[in-house]
Amino acid sequence: MELDLVMRTTGAARAFTDAPVDDATISRVLERARFAPSGGNRQPWRVIVIEDPQQRRKLRDLVVLGWREYAAFIEAGEVPFAPGPDGLPNRSEIDLEVARATARPSSFVDDLDQVPALLVIGAHLPSLAVLDWGLQRQSIIGGASVYPFVQNLLLSAHEEGLGGVITSFLARQEAAASDLLGFPPEIGIAAVVALGVPEKFPTRLTRRPVEEFTTIDRLDGPPFP
Template identity: 45%
Template sequence: MTEALRGTAAIREFTTETVPDEVVYRILDTARFAPSGGNRQGWRAIVVKDPEVRLGMRDLYLTGWDDYLALGAAGLVPWAPLADRAAEAEALKAEPLETGHPRLAFARNLHTVPVMIAVLADLNSLAAVDRDHDRYTFAGGASVYPFVWNLMLAAREEGLGGVMTTMHVRAEEEVKALLKVPGDLAIASVVFLGHPVRRPTRLRRSAVEEFTTLDGFDGPGFTG
């Protein structure tokens, strides 16, 4: 378990080897045991196989891609809740900056990734306790994203790799129309899985002391 938790990286480069439906089913069958508020399991999943629909999903991903690059090139965290909206608007006036970006191949070819799973959130099932706050809300995701992470862990157990993406949320209405999703569901993530070209062995993460403090936000770094 520790090895899986420390070694499950985001994979965006895949071989052309196909993934049988029975493997995808096993991944979903394992992922369904993720926890959720009230055990309501407010997720739905769509396995996307139709070539034309896949192309549509690629194109809708790319609609947000240029904006993502432009914001990053301006030194901004793309769509951060507390970002300077004026600075964002100025950054988005720039010409697209795709050339040489390490994720460019993934963005342009995601329709060819062996497994594409759209994960939806049932808005009637989420206990979004921060729904009425005057800030960005995220608590409802606690009942959906554990399922997405379970997909990643279950895929790793099957010898696969993958990545959970959220770019399609930028074009949610178009994605919902393409996938025929009812109005009371939202796009939470689109997961891509396949046989990795390479699997990173040394992941870079902050040390515990850098993000954990004792007895208050201004307390000393927590150490074991």
């Protein structure tokens, strides 16, 4: 596919046909994705392909809990887990225990164990170059050594006629998930990626135009170009 078209149409796909995704295809997807950049080229990503049906169901159950928390924020009109204006962790009044106990039917998360391919992406934490470490705000940079790889997975999957979505719900249950996946403390959960032949490929993604987020010299400078 033309790079221009791939970049404009690799949107989130959460509903898939029954078409299976075989190991050879997953291997090719990973083979291209591995050319992602990372701080110091330390390539901190670890990938677990979740095949066993019971392992898939257990993972799904943990993802559901993260989704329920997320949905409670949305229902309250809040950006889920967003830092406040000071950049520090959210001080929401939402009761996360209640949120986790409140059923929120969602075909995507409820059927996550059924998706054609299910990958968990871990990050080897001691390999991350967290240059904004110690700033009095949420860190951004550590994740940047693993998410280009995760986006590459989606771009690479697109080349195979597949679509998918990056999800982060599982991080809300990192202890239980690490237990399930055999992750030692130095591996953090970055994402769960579902892949398959999408029921429909996105053709027009809703994104802000360049002039809305690009300025010259300063944030309050004139728009670029």
